[in-house]
Amino acid sequence: MEITTATQQKSLLETLNPGKRTRLRRLLYEFGPGNGTLMLLPIDQGVEHGPRDFFPNPASKDPEYQFKLAAEAGYSAIACQIGFAQRYYPDYAGVVPLILKLNGRTEIPPNDNALSTCNSTVEDAVALGADAVGYTLYVGSPRQDEDFIQLRRVRQDCDRYGMPLIIWAYPRGSAIEKKGGRDSFYAIDYAARVAMEMGADVVKLNMPKLDPERDKDSPAPYNELQVTQEEAIRHCVESAGRSLVVLSGGSKVDDEKLLEQTRFIMQAGGSGVIYGRNIWQREWSQALEIIEQIKETLVSSVTRVP
Amino acid sequence: MEITTATQQKSLLETLNPGKRTRLRRLLYEFGPGNGTLMLLPIDQGVEHGPRDFFPNPASKDPEYQFKLAAEAGYSAIACQIGFAQRYYPDYAGVVPLILKLNGRTEIPPNDNALSTCNSTVEDAVALGADAVGYTLYVGSPRQDEDFIQLRRVRQDCDRYGMPLIIWAYPRGSAIEKKGGRDSFYAIDYAARVAMEMGADVVKLNMPKLDPERDKDSPAPYNELQVTQEEAIRHCVESAGRSLVVLSGGSKVDDEKLLEQTRFIMQAGGSGVIYGRNIWQREWSQALEIIEQIKETLVSSVTRVP
Amino acid sequence: MEITTATQQKSLLETLNPGKRTRLRRLLYEFGPGNGTLMLLPIDQGVEHGPRDFFPNPASKDPEYQFKLAAEAGYSAIACQIGFAQRYYPDYAGVVPLILKLNGRTEIPPNDNALSTCNSTVEDAVALGADAVGYTLYVGSPRQDEDFIQLRRVRQDCDRYGMPLIIWAYPRGSAIEKKGGRDSFYAIDYAARVAMEMGADVVKLNMPKLDPERDKDSPAPYNELQVTQEEAIRHCVESAGRSLVVLSGGSKVDDEKLLEQTRFIMQAGGSGVIYGRNIWQREWSQALEIIEQIKETLVSSVTRVP
């Protein structure tokens, strides 16, 4: 079975209340590459993976590294946890926008029943002068029931305070592993849709991995779809509807692939990228170099008006 | 054993407070087919099943499709989740009434212990200008204890704000599977009654499936009842008492069957239908066509004054 | 071992605050048989057992049946769930007192770890003009810890609003089954005492079933007691102390037995009966007939001043 695509997303900004619009426009137009694109720097790996991610580039262990990088390279925003933000953001207040990541977990216990609980709130974000909050939703986790309740409160606070909501839409848990896996087209596509329906202003997605063998375990029609990587990501972006989509990077890949997938997401109607280890695991000057190339790709490949 | 029917339901509207009455009348008389009937369009499948439901008709993936359909074909209301509503309803505000679906779950984890948690609230519905809320009650689930508590809060908010409460009354969970299954006459009949006793203004029911083999596992007298499909649905409608009943569609069936069951529910004292995939999995003009036929059936077969 | 009885209960009404006293007196003296007795009609079986209970008398499925019966036959009060009350009680407001049953569960999942959660509140009861609330306490359930917390809130609201609290004191769960069973003398006697100590104004008890074989599993001295049915029920009534006791009926039994057990409970110091299926599973005129006999028995056998 082949898939066709059909949607032309309308403007998200038009639907937002004044507070959300103000803050999101800041990220899309006033900081970063501009042109309605998002280049975001995540640095929550210290909680999610521990300090092991910092060994390839020891300088990256000092939170100053990411903040300075975000400021000097001209990022749309930097995303981090509360303690991190409280201790390092003050020196960069007004210089680079802040996305407060509200929930998190360590990788130590297994994530069969993953739930990422909130260690900070939208009010904390307001107090810090943040321009958005980040929330990890483990789509399809056996504990999704709790996840939806927790997200509801975050979403309502976002509505109340005019704070843009960015959902890290991650398929997780024992159940998805039996249906093609957390990186399957089925899983990512489902996650994109759920994030939109739950109220995400921006959805952070991983690139779907096409694996004919594992995809057989996905429900129809995913178990027999013939799609290219580009088509898959386009489909996922469409599933997010009016919500903006940014592509997540994962562990470090080579430059060519990084730029290629950046082009893919933008051509598919995405709004930008959120690459962490791919950036700050590089030495300073090399990091600046790849950032420049990403920025150019974003601006040159953008196809959607937010 | 045969069954006889005995009840003649009295008016529901008479028992409602002014807010509920105002809003529910709008759905029953001002929009849709009128005449006290309900033709509802549900589009929460993106969460419940994922985007796989959109492949038969790729255009249906864009939420615009369902909103435009509901508006142009003259629906009583459209039912969807919060993020969906916030992003697409504003363009249709006042044009088609909104039912905010308060809870939901993905189909990824098994539903042996199903609980559908609230990702939005009655206050969200009020803020959106919705005319009703939808709540999925998993009747008989091992987690029914939590479900009743959650529903209590929704029901109380509905009373407080004068918001009609539509209960998706779905038997679910490992226990019902041992007693004839979730679609058995026993299960649907029980669900109808529970929804009414929990405070539903409108109950959404699936058509009971008569299966003599599985029905043997149902408690007496269901294990030995001799009923036709029509009698079974009439019985279920009666179990809902003064609460209005709308029939749910499920996966796509052929036109004849769809119209027949529409007639059944209306002749049994039901108040309308809530068909999703049966409608929007059709191409635009075909959808309009079947909608027209359903509408005529509703108006011509209606037997109850709400 | 034989048992002796020793207590002469003092007046409950004297200990109640004005609100409770006003409402409970209404049930004891202004409605029903009067003379300080209680004849209560429960109709929560639609939730507890499902519509299967209505097949013996199809007319009983319509909530009108029980309300009309309660009104015309002169009941002390009718007990039902919130949705039921909201839809049918308005027509009988002031004609027959209402007991709002606050919690409930379906019989679909097993009750090894039974907990009956609240689908309505004391405030709902106040809003409806109810004269008492009903609460099912599953004495000895492995989830009794949660039950006591939930009951605490109900009890406190009852104290605050002056609302009489009727506890359905039902031994339940896997643990009691290993100690003689939920209907054993040990279990019922324990339940009566716990209900009193938790703050019941009225305790609803099942008749203890004497079964020498199973009673051997009860703790001493119950495992070797020589008691008659009358002595057992008297003992249970005494365990409830100053709290009033009403006897529950269970599934339908023959008239003679029904009247006999009515006499037993009254002679034992009980205050009345709460029979459901034994009444409304009868055709109208037969129901009226047995009600009349029960009423006479209550008045003629009453031994306690409430």
Next chain:
Amino acid sequence: MEITTATQQKSLLETLNPGKRTRLRRLLYEFGPGNGTLMLLPIDQGVEHGPRDFFPNPASKDPEYQFKLAAEAGYSAIACQIGFAQRYYPDYAGVVPLILKLNGRTEIPPNDNALSTCNSTVEDAVALGADAVGYTLYVGSPRQDEDFIQLRRVRQDCDRYGMPLIIWAYPRGSAIEKKGGRDSFYAIDYAARVAMEMGADVVKLNMPKLDPERDKDSPAPYNELQVTQEEAIRHCVESAGRSLVVLSGGSKVDDEKLLEQTRFIMQAGGSGVIYGRNIWQREWSQALEIIEQIKETLVSSVTRVP
């Protein structure tokens, strides 16, 4: 290994806020034996064990029995549950001080994971005019995490309202059974300390049972301690620090033993006793007789100024 004792407890009353001091002084000096001792009568066994405890003395089943006993024999206070207190305490208000027991459980389910939940609150105690509250802490239970949270709220309310907090410090649960058992010196000593550190004004302890065989499973140095019964109880009293200690009785023992252990606890620096079944399972005049002897022992053996 031998143990030595080292501490001389300072005054507790000096550390208490005015409300706590007022109420606790009432129990220590205005009622009961006086002289800074506590003679408390517990009657929560109806919940904890059921009515089976009343068979040895049928009169004890009537709550009047304990209240009259406490009043006439001159107790420092009587301790009971909320429903019991609401129904029977009014007749004795001002005549005998009340300790409201806030939590409880039936013995029906196993207590491997024991948690005793609150069926009443400190505010209930204030409303009743109680002079202290009682709280059962299951030290070392697998659910101690929940217990500590629940106790926190009680302790904070006690601080707020100036209500003395008496902790029933009971080792319980599957884990302690593997370390020498709930009555071991290790267990009781640990419980005494935890109760003090959690904020008990008075700690209720069971007498530690020295059992060389089982004590081998206790952690060092308890697994090899050479102590007498007297030394053990002295050690436990010291572990409670400035908190007062009262000795619990358990099931009925002979008079000599009862008076001996009363002497032990007072000589060890304890402040009194809380004997239930040992008292009210006796016929009236016999009860009065032993109470008199206990009272004399308390006054003659007291070694600590509270």
Next chain:
Amino acid sequence: MEITTATQQKSLLETLNPGKRTRLRRLLYEFGPGNGTLMLLPIDQGVEHGPRDFFPNPASKDPEYQFKLAAEAGYSAIACQIGFAQRYYPDYAGVVPLILKLNGRTEIPPNDNALSTCNSTVEDAVALGADAVGYTLYVGSPRQDEDFIQLRRVRQDCDRYGMPLIIWAYPRGSAIEKKGGRDSFYAIDYAARVAMEMGADVVKLNMPKLDPERDKDSPAPYNELQVTQEEAIRHCVESAGRSLVVLSGGSKVDDEKLLEQTRFIMQAGGSGVIYGRNIWQREWSQALEIIEQIKETLVSSVTRVP
């Protein structure tokens, strides 16, 4: 693989709000060794381990012992639980600063799924005049989801009241045992980072134990790192970033080792030590002696400005 270190921590005090700054400066400069160092005395072992820790020095069982020691030896602060503080701190108010330890657990139940729940609050700490609160975070426990939520509330209250937050960052639970164990370099390093990102002002760490055999189970690159003890602790201190680090002692070790590790932590950029059993399990004069040596080491080895 070898590791290099790269960070030079900036001032923490500069980032703190006035309340936190005032209180933390008091500990760093007004009490204790001064010079921006912290010498803290913990006495929460009565809850965590029970009275068994007091046998080596029976005098230590009396809370007076630790308070007097802290006061006379000139400690920066003493850390204890609420009941302990309420009963013994008043005599030392203003003489030695108080750290209220908010959560705790007994060692009786296994800690595979460890969670240390709060038995007191930041408001309790404010009421007592405490200068900081302590919170045990079980990093990597299967119940970390609950831990983060609980910590969030504590952290927010600390922000609100200007109360310094000291996190006992302890890897715990079944999962970490499979990845090298709770004392591994991987575990301690991870814990340090998580504590900082969760908002700790001060992080309490155990000394990582290098065990080539068990470290093989740690994730890369920890499974193959070649580090000395000094390098490991330096790395962990850096992972805590701007948060101050104090070294925890554990069970009693010999003097030389104690002073050596004190030097290590200070040279690594740490801010002090928090030794309990190593101090108060010594007889009074011996305790004073070692304290003096530790104090000198702190002041002479300090390398960081807080």
